[in-house]
Amino acid sequence: MKQIFLATILLSGLLSAPLPGFSQQTKKIIDHADVQRWKKIEQQRISNNGQWVSWAQMPVAEGDAALYLWNEAGKQTRIFPRASDARFSSDDKLLIFTIKPPLDSLKALRRKKVKDEDLPKDTLGILTLATGQLEKIPRLKTVLVPL
Amino acid sequence: MIRNTTSGKQDTIAYVKEFTLAKKSPRLLLYSTGWGDTMTVKTNSSVQKNGVYLYDLERSIIQPLFRSKGKFQQLSLDEPGEQAAFLADLDTSKARIRPLQLCYRESDKDSAKIIARPESDFLQRSNGEANWVISENSRPVFSEDGSKLYFGIAPAPILNDTMLLKEEIVDVEVWNWTDNRLYTQQEVQLDNMKKRSYPVVWHSRKNRFVPLASPEMPELRFQEQRNAEMALVFTEEPYGRYVTTEGTPHKDLYAVDLKSGDKKLIVKDLRGNPRISPEAGYIIWWSDPDTAWFAWSARRSEIVRLTDHRLAPFYDEENDVPDFPDAHGLAGWLSNDEAMIVYDKYDLWKIDPNGKKNPERLTKGRETQTTYRYLKLDPEERSIPADASILLHQFHHPTKAEGYSWHSLKIGKTTQLSGGDFAYTKQPLKSKNADYLLFSKGNYQIFPDFQYLNYGNSAAKPAQISQANPQQNEYRWGAIEPVQWTSLSGEVLNGLLIKPEDFDPAAQYPMIVNFYEKLSDGLHLHRSPDFHRSQINYTVYASKGYLIFAPDIPYRTGYPGESAYNAIVSGVTALINRGFVDPKRVAMQGHSWGGYQAAYVVTRTNLFACAEAGAPVVNMTSAYGGIRWESGLSRVFQYEHQQSRIGGSLWEYPMRYLENSPLFTLDKVHTPLLILHNDKDGAVPWYQGIELFSGLRRLGKPCWLLNYNDEPHWPVKLQNRMDFQRRMQQFFDYYLMDAPQPKWMKRGVPPIEKGILQGLETDD
Numbered sequence: 001m002k003q004i005f006l007a008t009i010l011l012s013g014l015l016s017a018p019l020p021g022f023s024q025q026t027k028k029i030i031d032h033a034d035v036q037r038w039k040k041i042e043q044q045r046i047s048n049n050g051q052w053v054s055w056a057q058m059p060v061a062e063g064d065a066a067l068y069l070w071n072e073a074g075k076q077t078r079i080f081p082r083a084s085d086a087r088f089s090s091d092d093k094l095l096i097f098t099i100k101p102p103l104d105s106l107k108a109l110r111r112k113k114v115k116d117e118d119l120p121k122d123t124l125g126i127l128t129l130a131t132g133q134l135e136k137i138p139r140l141k142t143v144l145v146p147l
Numbered sequence: 148m149i150r151n152t153t154s155g156k157q158d159t160i161a162y163v164k165e166f167t168l169a170k171k172s173p174r175l176l177l178y179s180t181g182w183g184d185t186m187t188v189k190t191n192s193s194v195q196k197n198g199v200y201l202y203d204l205e206r207s208i209i210q211p212l213f214r215s216k217g218k219f220q221q222l223s224l225d226e227p228g229e230q231a232a233f234l235a236d237l238d239t240s241k242a243r244i245r246p247l248q249l250c251y252r253e254s255d256k257d258s259a260k261i262i263a264r265p266e267s268d269f270l271q272r273s274n275g276e277a278n279w280v281i282s283e284n285s286r287p288v289f290s291e292d293g294s295k296l297y298f299g300i301a302p303a304p305i306l307n308d309t310m311l312l313k314e315e316i317v318d319v320e321v322w323n324w325t326d327n328r329l330y331t332q333q334e335v336q337l338d339n340m341k342k343r344s345y346p347v348v349w350h351s352r353k354n355r356f357v358p359l360a361s362p363e364m365p366e367l368r369f370q371e372q373r374n375a376e377m378a379l380v381f382t383e384e385p386y387g388r389y390v391t392t393e394g395t396p397h398k399d400l401y402a403v404d405l406k407s408g409d410k411k412l413i414v415k416d417l418r419g420n421p422r423i424s425p426e427a428g429y430i431i432w433w434s435d436p437d438t439a440w441f442a443w444s445a446r447r448s449e450i451v452r453l454t455d456h457r458l459a460p461f462y463d464e465e466n467d468v469p470d471f472p473d474a475h476g477l478a479g480w481l482s483n484d485e486a487m488i489v490y491d492k493y494d495l496w497k498i499d500p501n502g503k504k505n506p507e508r509l510t511k512g513r514e515t516q517t518t519y520r521y522l523k524l525d526p527e528e529r530s531i532p533a534d535a536s537i538l539l540h541q542f543h544h545p546t547k548a549e550g551y552s553w554h555s556l557k558i559g560k561t562t563q564l565s566g567g568d569f570a571y572t573k574q575p576l577k578s579k580n581a582d583y584l585l586f587s588k589g590n591y592q593i594f595p596d597f598q599y600l601n602y603g604n605s606a607a608k609p610a611q612i613s614q615a616n617p618q619q620n621e622y623r624w625g626a627i628e629p630v631q632w633t634s635l636s637g638e639v640l641n642g643l644l645i646k647p648e649d650f651d652p653a654a655q656y657p658m659i660v661n662f663y664e665k666l667s668d669g670l671h672l673h674r675s676p677d678f679h680r681s682q683i684n685y686t687v688y689a690s691k692g693y694l695i696f697a698p699d700i701p702y703r704t705g706y707p708g709e710s711a712y713n714a715i716v717s718g719v720t721a722l723i724n725r726g727f728v729d730p731k732r733v734a735m736q737g738h739s740w741g742g743y744q745a746a747y748v749v750t751r752t753n754l755f756a757c758a759e760a761g762a763p764v765v766n767m768t769s770a771y772g773g774i775r776w777e778s779g780l781s782r783v784f785q786y787e788h789q790q791s792r793i794g795g796s797l798w799e800y801p802m803r804y805l806e807n808s809p810l811f812t813l814d815k816v817h818t819p820l821l822i823l824h825n826d827k828d829g830a831v832p833w834y835q836g837i838e839l840f841s842g843l844r845r846l847g848k849p850c851w852l853l854n855y856n857d858e859p860h861w862p863v864k865l866q867n868r869m870d871f872q873r874r875m876q877q878f879f880d881y882y883l884m885d886a887p888q889p890k891w892m893k894r895g896v897p898p899i900e901k902g903i904l905q906g907l908e909t910d911d
Contacts, residue, residue: 027623027648030690032873034622035676039615041587044597046576050583053599057615060677062865070612072583072599077612094152126152137148144168 036061041068047088052129054095056084064103069095069127078132083125087145093130096145099123149175149204158186160202165220169228173204176212176231178219199233199259201252212252212259219250225289229254230351232287232296235261244303247281251296253351262349263298269347269356270300277303282344291372295405296351299344300358327387332779348405357408364401364410368423371529375427376405377445379413386416393470394784402430402445413443414450422477425530428484429500435471438462440489442500451502454489459506461491467702469787469794478521480530481556488531493518495539495554510554510561516544519552519561524577531556540573541566547629547670551575551586564602565609570595570671589673591627591645594619616675623648625689629670630696632721635713641667642698642718645689650727657732657883658694658722659683660715660755663741665699678868680861681738681761681823683875691876693883696722700744704794708807711744712751719754732756732883736875738823739763739831739860740790746809746839749818757882759875761823762831762860764791765839766810770832771797777829777859813842819849821878823871825858851878851892873907 028034036059043056051072058065067083070076086097101120109119124140127133150157161182168175182195186209198214199222213219217237224231231252238246252259263269263281270279285299322330333340345360346367360367360380369378379402386397398417401410413421419432419441430443431453440453440461454461466472475490487498493512510519519539531537534557541550541563550566565571568590575586582603589595594616598609630644643666647656661683674686685695698718702710715735723730733754737745738761745760764770773782786793786804793803805811820843824836836852843850853871855862862868880886890896891906900906 028621029692030622030676030687032869032876035678035684035687037616037618038676040675041597041613041615044576044585044587046578046583046585048579048581050578050581050601053585053597053612055597055613057613060675061869068613070599072601089152126150144166146168146173 036063043084043086045087047092047129048090049092051092052088052095054086054088054097056086058084062103064100067097071129080125080127080134088129089145093128095125095127095129096143097125097127098140098143099125099136149202151204160186165222167222167224169224169226171226172228174224174228175202175204176200176222176224176228176233177202178222178233199231199250201228201231203228210257213250220283221286223287223289225293226291227293230289230293230296231259232289232298233259234281234283234287243306244280245283247283249281249287249298251349251351254293262354263356267356269358279303282342284342285344285346288373290374292374294351295373296349297346297369297373298349300347301344302362304341327384329391329774329779329781331774331776332390335777335779350406355406357405359403359405359408366398367403368421370423370427371425375423377423377427378403378405379421379423379430380410381417381421391781391783393788394780400430400432402443411448418471424484424487424500425480425482426484431477431487431500433461433474435473438472440474440487440498442487442502444501451500453487453498453500453502454506459491459496459508461489461496464492467704468789468792469704470789479523479528481533482530484530485533488521490520495519495521509556509559510539512541518542518544519554520573522551522573522575524575525579533557538564538575538577540571542668544668547668549588549671551584565600568671569593570669570673590671591673592624593673594675595673623690624686626650627670627685629667630718630722632718634717638701640699640701640714640718641665642696643667643670644697644722645685645695647689647692647694652727654727655729655732656692656694656727658696658719658728658734659688659879659883660696660698660719660733660735661685661741662698662700662711662715662735662737662744663739665701666697667699669697678865678872680863680868680871683736683879684872688876688879691880691884693879694722694728702792704792705800705803706807707792708744708747708751708809710792712748715744715748716752716754730754734758734879734883736879737761737763742823743809746820747807749820750809750812750815753817755818757819757821757878759821759823759878760839762828762833762836763809763822763824763839764831764835765808765842766835767791767793767804767808768797769838770835771804773832773834775830776827776832810838810842813839813848814846816843816846816848819882820851821875822850822852823855823861824852825855825860825862827857828860830860870905877907 038060039057040060041055041057045054053070055068056065057068064082065084067080067086069078083097083099086095088095100122122140124137124143126135148159160179162180164178166177178199180197196214199212199219201210201212215237220234222233233250235248235250236245246265248261249263250259251262272278279300280303282299282301287296287298289296320330347356347358349356364380364382366381367378381398381400383396383398389396399415400413400417400421402413403410418435421430421432423430428445433440438456441450442453443450461474462472478488478495480487487500489496489498495509497507497509512519519541522538522540536553536555539552539554541552548568549571551564552561553564554561569588572587575584577584584600584602587595587597596611597613599612600609601607625645625647627645630642634640676684676687688695698714700711700714722728735745735755735758742760742763745758746763746765749758771786775782785791793800797804822836822840824833826833840850840852855867862871877889881888887909889907889909896906
């Protein structure tokens with residue numbers, strides 16, 4: 001698992017304003033293909049102690065989701081590629097989520113007529129929030145987490 | 148696989164068919180066909196056989212509850228994980244109706260016992276009817292206090308003759324005019340009907356079974372915890388035919404005593420949606436014909452009318468369909484059933500369910516035209532403490548500004564937490580044990596990213612923590628503004644206008660008009676580029692240099708077509724008069740009800756250079772008698788009482804049906820038309836689109852029909868949505884932007900090329 005730490009400075013004013021020096025003439029028209037660049041954010045969660053937030057970010061059209069985890073203490077965002085459906089444990093210690101196979105490779109295998117049961121399956125991700133350590137358990141069907 | 152996340156200890160139980168976890172303790176109920184020695188946790192039996200087991204994860208004890216040949220299903224635990232229930236099929240014969248048994252494990256007992264079987268008294272029928280069975284489709288449920296167990300029973304299913312060959316089976320539907328529900332509606336509900344079961348409550352301490360519902364009295368609503376000794380039960384059976392004319396059936400409403408099964412009549416012929424209060428002290432409903440809230444007190448067994456619309460309007464003041472206005476709804480209850488919190492258009496009101504105290508207004512929204520709505524921050528909450536501070540969403544009608552406010556129920560004061568020219572989500576999240584809020588806010592310019600707010604600290608400001616679409620800055624975007632004008636009938640109307648980036652008031656722009664009922668409240672909605680199933684994307688078109696105009700349409704009963712014409716044409720003319728609209732390059736786009744209106748308006752004016760009409764009704768005389776295939780409902784109610792707004796039957800108002808139908812005046816059309824209508828449309832029969840296409844084609848007028856095969860009221864499949872958006876854009880670009888005509892418009896795409904060649908290219 002590639003662990004990506006984003007040390008972005010999140011100032012809302014800066015985010016919404018156009019980049020300085022980016023003149024109006026160079027701005028592009030939103031064409032059909034450009035629409036695919038847009039993302040939606042959903043499945044937002046907040047831990048019981050309020051210190052951790054997670055959400056899934058995915059293309060408005062089609063593609064792999066990514067799971068975002070943010071924490072109040074470090075004001076940092078960590079991204080888990082192809083992960084979604086996360087929830088925090090009630091003791092604020094774990095983030096439990098599903099990692100899906102890459103859509104591209106799934107499609108490529110289906111083009112080769114690989115049978116459904118032989119396609120790659122989901123993986124369970126269990127992240128220990130305090131250490132940042134991620135454990136993965138393959139071939140996930142369902143997971144139940146007590147309250 | 149079971150993992151203790153604290154110790155890291157892990158165990159595997161093999162061949163698990165079904166499992167469930169208790170809500171409030173780490174106890175697992177599972178059905179395994181036998182797992183041998185795969186576990187570190189040892190049990191008192193050396194070989195684990197087929198059966199149901201209770202696993203106490205805290206104490207690492209696995210207890211066999213029921214070991215036997217056979218199958219088990221519908222496992223259920225009470226909240227502490229002490230009582231268990233499940234269905235067992237221990238019969239070894241091949242009987243087609245399975246003789247299911249209900250098993251129950253009492254707290255602290257070693258095993259589960261069978262408490263109900265096919266021979267049980269409550270399943271026997273004496274009137275010649277076949278005996279009932281325990282339903283495999285209903286999971287047993289414990290009341291929260293554990294005193295009751297609910298499960299489902301059903302009449303024995305009708306069995307077909309498996310000896311018949313396919314050609315020996317008669318394929319006929321019999322539609323009978325006396326059917327309460329139209330045959331097609333029954334057919335849509337067939338799968339549900341096959342799985343339908345009727346609840347029985349079992350009182351564990353008294354070992355008493357009480358059936359609560361039956362086909363004659365099928366609908367039950369419980370108190371949420373299911374602890375109460377009372378539930379509400381109703382039947383719509385005698386009134387099923389009102390679905391055809393009114394859209395919803397009436398109800399005969401009863402209270403059922405869970406101890407005895409006795410039913411007490413509350414009200415007959417009710418038009419409303421009854422609900423049970425959190426403490427089961429009251430059953431309440433909004434009565435449509437009375438335009439009032441009512442409550443039935445369980446203690447006094449009497450109905451009280453709670454509100455009077457002459458004193459306070461709890462109904463939709465802007466209702467413009469020929470039907471009783473809806474209520475603005477119920478926010479919730481104060482603790483101990485003390486009061487209901489009810490909405491009017493703007494405010495929250497406290498209403499005494501006994502009707503003794505006058506309704507009391509809690510907020511002061513009407514004064515400033517601000518609508519306040521309650522935000523339930525605790526998903527487990529069942530009632531609101533009388534001294535709580537509650538979070539409200541606010542919407543200021545004149546500016547469309549939104550935000551959140553705290554309202555103290557104790558001192559009656561409303562204090563704004565956050566607000567501005569943004570749309571704020573109505574689903575903010577609160578951390579369970581601390582004062583943090585997670586929500587999104589955005590507007591036309593700003594994507595609704597997540598905001599994080601420590602509201603416990605009054606100096607804290609929301610911090611943006613996500614940044615989903617930084618690429619937005621690379622593109623031409625545009626801006627939105629509210630517009631007002633005076634309609635042809637002298638009414639002041641509202642709408643939205645989107646202008647391209649670098650808008651120059653001295654230039655003349657092409658414009659697309661898009662409409663559906665009233666859209667002007669959406670001023671601050673962010674409209675991300677997307678491949679929408681049925682509408683133009685405002686942002687994408689503005690980026691290309693189009694103006695977008697979205698006029699609100701108010702209606703007069705009987706004249707939906709003219710109402711639309713009045714609003715749309717007056718709005719377009721008002722904008723043309725402002726000088727920046729190219730009057731030769733104005734188009735319309737609408738879907739469904741909006742598609743109907745686009746088709747109607749082109750029969751009345753040549754103002755538009757082209758139009759797209761999606762899933763339009765063009766012939767109300769044939770659409771009236773059609774079926775909404777998704778629900779199986781007759782379309783009659785839409786015309787008599789709802790969106791289509793004719794206000795009566797085809798035989799009461801034949802001229803209204805004719806005059807509002809574009810089909811009969813298609814010879815007046817001089818506007819090229821793109822039609823979308825899919826052959827699996829379950830709302831508007833696609834023959835409506837065909838009637839429009841055939842009529843225009845017969846008259847020699849340019850038109851195109853897009854039919855995405857097997858798609859419903861709009862294309863759903865991504866590739867189809869992308870294709871539709873691309874063709875629609877090519878169509879508008881051709882008429883409004885002097886773009887070349889694509890092949891599919893010029894010469895079509897014959898079936899031999901379908902799905903292979905798309906005809907999207909142009910000749911040059």
